[in-house]
Amino acid sequence: MGMTITEKILAKSAGKDSVKPGDNIWLNVDVLMTHDVCGPPTIGIWKNEFGTDAKIWDKDKLVILPDHYIFTKNKHANRNIDILRDFANEYGVENYYDVGTDKYKGVCHVALAEEGFDVPGTVLIGTDSHTCTSGAFGMFSTGVGNTDAAFILGTGKIWEKVPETIKFTFNGKLPEYITAKDMILRILGDITTDGATYRAMEFDGQAVFDLSMNERMTLCNMAIEGGGMNGIIPVDEVTEEYVKARTNKSYEKFYSDDDALYHSKYEYNAEDLVPVVAKPHSPDNMATVKEVAGTPITKAYVGSCTGGKIVDFEFAAKILDGNKVAVKTFIIPATVEVEAELSVVKYNGKTLRTIFEDAGCILSAPSCAACLGGPEDTIGRTVGKDVTISTTNRNFPGRMGSKEAEVYLASPLTVAASAVKGVITDPRDLM
Amino acid sequence: MEKIITGKAFILGDNIDTDQIIPAEHLVYSMDDENEAKMYGKFALSSVPKEQSGLPEGNIPFVKEGEFTSEYQIIIGGSNFGCGSSREHAPYALMKAGAKVIVAESYARIFYRNSVDGGFVVPYESKIKLNDKIKTGDEVKIDIENNTITNITSDETYSLNPLGDVLPIVSAGGLFEYARKTGMIE
Structure with missing residues (x-):
């Protein structure tokens, strides 16, 4: 019997010829990533469990990217950065990207790709549920908690149950008003927030391979919103071009066999897709933008691992160019590299930064910022009964700060169109 | 590991996400300093919408104002x-906050792993929907050997799915204890 890409990568990592869904296996981890929220407790558990002579299994395979609570006066949050810095110094961790230095990157999932840690065919585990983002590079990546991460830190190993795979095929060509965010919100509406629990989500089809790496990352990023263990897209020339520009590491390409067994398969015709949102308070609460058009908003937000990449700002700029925003609109680049690109990448002869400034947007420094609320002084955080439309990935009660607030998730095109009108607006009205 | 666990039940609905369980703004407290660590108990389930907290009536906080543990x-x-x-x-x-067992129809993967590998709470799967059969405040008994939950208040017993593959880790008290027992680590 054939295997899926996910099964092949897991088999290789476990040192086996083949695996099948349901098998419990021990994986050899290629990269362990952690950040400022989960890094300190992970280090704490590692020290407690392995004792005074605790050793990192492989320093080159550990990546620490502080990104969650960076620009805050909260003393406990700042203490977390101090713990990471002291740990990196004490153990000589090269891949530590310290706040306040030239090495600082920003949001971990985007930085992992930029810094060449996303390598096809490998296994990357992170202490963050959106670690599944890296699956865009034809690799296995998933999120874990602190105990599992501490175990990896000492042993390089993690147990996993081999998941069944669901395949999502997008045939045809995407219309210009549809982005990867519309694709994944549509999937979530169809499968719900637990439709892929303990399963792999494999994406393919012409419309998927037409996407840039940035957009493929958006698709895989929200696999976890369907409960997915990982999202994955097979390697093609787009992947290889990106990877070769970022790293010299060798890599292995895996493809699902024709006779691989899938849990289920979904097929979409890309031309039929329409702009959609996830209504409060769940990422699967899908509606077409037309159905909720006219809903008043108080804030608009473009940022995060899933919605703060350069492609997201290119989409937003298409709508914001020559327009003024009607509500507070936050532009939060995911990383320092994305932030720099805002001053270089142009639309209609103007840089994206100029377009956003002319439109009256509020630009801020790279971090996770208000995607997950964060400390009270976090920029863009919801307050009171805010109604925010956002390119982020979660709209659970209280997620972006205020427990009374409502959050609509949408594509950067829809967020920008809504920001201009002050009410939820179909981007086609402004294109 | 205890074979029988008894206590009062707290009832919640579907899709209880981790932001409702512990809002992100509270993730800054040290787990090693008990004075800070108890804050996690104080804010447990603090972002569950009020009407969904403590079903079927709702408006029941899991942890009372000013306290650090739950009843x-x-x-x-x-x-x-x-x-x-x-x-x-x-x-x-x-x-x-003092919770020992969770009984739910299904779990998200990472939460389930964390519960088991960290040895924090025992995550049982019920065979049928139970959050409409047991009320907040009912006295319940979990029988780990026989995989059952009994509502002492109404004298009804329901079967639970066995813990299966993760039972050895749960029994050991977490991943590290399990790995030591089996000789994976010293």
Whole structure:
């Protein structure tokens, strides 16, 4: 019997010829990533469990990217950065990207790709549920908690149950008003927030391979919103071009066999897709933008691992160019590299930064910022009964700060169109 | 590991995500300093919408204002319990508040792993929906050997799915204890 890409990568990592869904296996981890929220407790558990002579299994395979609570006066949050810095110094961790230095990157999932840690065919585990983002590079990546991460830190190993795979095929060509965010919100509406629990989500089809790496990352990023263990897209020339520009590491390409067994398969015709949102308070609460058009908003937000990449700002700029925003609109680049690109990448002869400034947007420094609320002084955080439309990935009660607030998730095109009108607006009205 | 766990039940609905279990703004407290760690208990389940907290009546806080632990030891949820982020602070917060067992129809993967590998709470799957059969405040008994939950208040017993593959880790008290027992680590 054939295997899926996910099964092949897991088999290789476990040192086996083949695996099948349901098998419990021990994986050899290629990269362990952690950040400022989960890094300190992970280090704490590692020290407690392995004792005074605790050793990192492989320093080159550990990546620490502080990104969650960076620009805050909260003393406990700042203490977390101090713990990471002291740990990196004490153990000589090269891949530590310290706040306040030239090495600082920003949001971990985007930085992992930029810094060449996303390598096809490998296994990357992170202490963050959106670690599944890296699956865009034809690799296995998933999120874990602190105990599992501490175990990896000492042993390089993690147990996993081999998941069944669901395949999502997008045939045809995407219309210009549809982005990867519309694709994944549509999937979530169809499968719900637990439709892929303990399963792999494999994406393919012409419309998927037409996407840039940035957009493929958006698709895989929200696999976890369907409960997915990982999202994955097979390697093609787009992947290889990106990877070769970022790293010299060798890599292995895996493809699902024709006779691989899938849990289920979904097929979409890309031309039929329409702009959609996830209504409060769940990422699967899908509606077409037309159905909720006219809903008043108080804030608009473009940022995060899933919605703060350069492609997201290119989409937003298409709508914001020559327009003024009607509500507070936050532009939060995911990383320092994305932030720099805002001053270089142009639309209609103007840089994206100029377009956003002319439109009256509020630009801020790279971090996770208000995607997950964060400390009270976090920029863009919801307050009171805010109604925010956002390119982020979660709209659970209280997620972006205020427990009374409502959050609509949408594509950067829809967020920008809504920001201009002050009410939820179909981007086609402004294109 | 205790074979019988008894306590008062706290009832929740479907899709209890980790932001509801422990809001992100509280993820800054040290787990090693008990004075800070108890804050996780204080804020456990603090972002569950009020009307959904302590069903069927609702408007019952899991942890009373000004307290650090809960009077409820057994949490009964619906489907997809613990969805959302990877924060291990979620099952940890429930443990700090005094919860010992969760019974839900299904779990999100990372929350389930964290509960088991961290040895914080025992995550049982119910065979049928139970959050409409047990009320907040009912006295319940979990029988770990026989995989049952009994509502002492109404004298009804329901079977639970055996813990299966993760039972050795749960019995050992967590991943590290399990790995030591089996000789994976010293």
